[in-house]
Amino acid sequence: MNKKPVTMKDIALKAGVSVTTVSHVISKTRNVAQETRELVLRTLEELDYQQPESRQSQKKPALDRIGVITADIQEDYYILLVKTIETIASENNISVLFCDSADDEEKEARNIGMMLNKNVNGLIIAPVGLGPYPGPLRAADVPVVLVNRQYARHNTSFVGINNADSALRGTEYLAGKGCRRIGFIGYPETVYTMQQRVAGYRLGAMQHFPGEAPRVLHLRYSKEDSFHLIKEFLAEHRPDGLLCGTSDLCYQVIAVVEDLGLRIPEELKILTYDDNKWLDYLRYPVSVITQPTVEIGCQAVERIIHLAENRHVGRRTKTEILFDVQIIDRLK
Structure with missing residues (x-):
């Protein structure tokens, strides 16, 4: 044996x-x-x-080839996620076809069509936007797992974190550090993660600072005017605490903070999602909300194997598998 x-x-x-x-x-x-x-x-x-x-x-497993479609491989989160999915899939003798949607819904639709034409046995998708579940996926007899992001309406499995609760905890963390003017910088709320994280931030701000308007800046993915928009946002709202929706956004914020000569953490305390290598080399502390990306990738593969092995058992229903986050406190 x-x-x-x-x-x-x-x-x-x-x-x-x-x-x-x-x-x-x-x-x-x-x-x-x-x-x-x-x-x-x-x-x-x-x-x-x-x-x-x-x-x-x-x-031979129940499936031997899956497709993985990410929303934007340039985000640090997806690099580790894809590496994990490929590793765990290989451990189960499953080949992986990968493509990136570059945060373009039309490209995502083409990617889904291409993967289905390649006759993959399953799909792991991080959707670009919050639109309805794509028709081709409903029509295809292929198990699907959504990861990190999800469509507005679907009847399959989602693996990720409770984004709203994580942002609420992040806002509470900054308030606990003495911040009284907490801001949030993120991407458009057409993205599931951003919609949820902004909602969590707003709830936290309302609970701790009732009567004050939330301080939110939405940036485009194109980044062509991000520097000036962040600079204007900091000048107008003068936050003493800032929650960044992704580590990429935090990187952009750091560039502006350096240009303005703001002192971290004395004048501005920063909390960002996802612990990135470059954070280790800053001369000042930036705290982090860490997602268990490897565990999420492992669970996504395990879940799609389960769906493939039980694809004709019962009616498909929406399932959410949520992992907890941790806050790395560097402001001690």
């Missing part, structure tokens, strides 16, 4: 660390504390973990 291959989950459980940490050690995507890194490496050796590409063929 063939021995079941060791997975990243097995390593994480044995070592007592998160799957994210194991992924970072294997892929070298982030620095990991030396002691933890050595523990993971010892566990890898002890359990004889092998990279997916070196594994021999196993029993």
Whole structure:
């Protein structure tokens, strides 16, 4: 009988660390504390973990080829997500076809059509906008899992976080640090994550500062005028706390803050989503709302395998699998 291959989950459980940490050690995507890194490496050796590409063929799974469509691969979040999906899919002998929609709904529609024409057995999609579930997906007999973002109406599975609650917690965090003029910078609310995060921020602002108007700036993805818009926003509202909707937006904010000569965290405390490598090299602290991206990617693959294996069992219903977030407090 063939021995079941060791997975990243097995390593994480044995070592007592998160799957994210194991992924970072294997892929070298982030620095990991030396002691933890050595523990993971010892566990890898002890359990004889092998990279997916070196594994021999196993029993054919319920699906052998999936398509992955991201909203915008330039976002740091999706780089790690796609890497995780590919790794876990390979561990299950599943090939991955990938394409990016570049935040263009028409391109997304073409990508979906192309994937269906390639006869993929399943699709993992991060939708561009909040529109209705695409007709071609409803017509196709293919399991679909939505990840990070979701359509306004659908009857499939979504894997991600509670975006509204995470932004509420982020606003409460900044208020707890003494901020009294908290702002939010995000992309248009036609994007699911931004709609939810703005809603959470507004609720937090209303609870802590009743009677004050929320301070929200929506930027276009094109970025051609972001610098000036952020500069005007900071000058008009003079926030002492700022919640950035993505790490990419935080990067743009940092450029403006440097230009204005604002002191962080004395004059402006910043909290952003997603811990990025470049944050380690700032000379001032920026706190982070971390998403368990690796766990989300693992769950997305596990879920699509489950749907493929049970595709004719019962009526499809909307399912949300939500992971908790953590706040890395660098303002201590």
